Amino acid sequence: xxNRVILVGRLTADPELRQTPNGIxxxxxxxxxxxxxxxxxxxxxxxxxxxxxxRQTAEFISRYFSKGRAILVEGSLQVRSYTxxxxxxxxxxxxxxxxxxxxESKSAAQSAGSAxxxxxxxDAPPAQNAIAPAYSSGAVDDFAEIDDDxxxxx
Numbered sequence: 667x668x669n670r671v672i673l674v675g676r677l678t679a680d681p682e683l684r685q686t687p688n689g690i691x692x693x694x695x696x697x698x699x700x701x702x703x704x705x706x707x708x709x710x711x712x713x714x715x716x717x718x719x720x721r722q723t724a725e726f727i728s729r730y731f732s733k734g735r736a737i738l739v740e741g742s743l744q745v746r747s748y749t750x751x752x753x754x755x756x757x758x759x760x761x762x763x764x765x766x767x768x769x770e771s772k773s774a775a776q777s778a779g780s781a782x783x784x785x786x787x788x789d790a791p792p793a794q795n796a797i798a799p800a801y802s803s804g805a806v807d808d809f810a811e812i813d814d815d816x817x818x819x820x
Contacts, residue, residue, distance in 0.1 A: 669742040671713060671761050674769055675699035676736050683728035693724035695731075697739065697761075715743070719763040727766050741766040 681695040694717065701711040717739055719727050731737055741763040748755050 670740070671743050672740050673697055673699050673737070673761065674736065674738045675715070677731055677733050678714060681728045681748045682731050683724060691721055691724040691777075693728045695727070697737070716758070716760040717763050718744075718760050718767065723763055723766055727763070730768075731766070736768075736770045737765040737777075738769045739763045 675697040678696040678698050681693045681702045683691060683693045685691055697717050699713050699715055701713065703711070705711045721742075727737070739761060741761045744760055744762050746758045746760070748756055748758065
């Protein structure tokens with residue numbers, strides 16, 4: 667079986683960071699995700715999806731993301747069953763985040779009026795802030811020659 671969810675959206679509020687009695691960090695927030703199609707009248711539909719992150723992922727999200735910021739979340743869908751205060755059986759659907767990434771540049775985040783400035787490269791964890799180099803011109807000078815010893819690695 668396979669359960670994998672990848673979402674890109676904007677936080678509807680600042681993430682809420684808490685700790686369990688055992689000291690494990692947990693962060694919860696809601697993500698607004700636009701649907702790929704428009705509804706009647708041409709209006710875009712939006713889904714509001716509850717997200718939960720644990721440990722380092724929770725700390726990372728609560729530190730670098732705030733209301734309105736765009737985020738990519740990878741995780742799995744989890745369904746919880748519970749009984750509410752009126753003795754009605756309910757189900758809660760949420761995504762348990764394994765990973766989170768930035769999806770907008772520093773300038774885009776600041777121009778969108780974000781309350782939290784994009785962290786500098788030295789502030790963010792290396793695995794979360796790695797950006798591949800861009801080769802925009804396609805010129806020969808953009809590439810470096812690799813010495814070939816004739817021995818293939820496979």
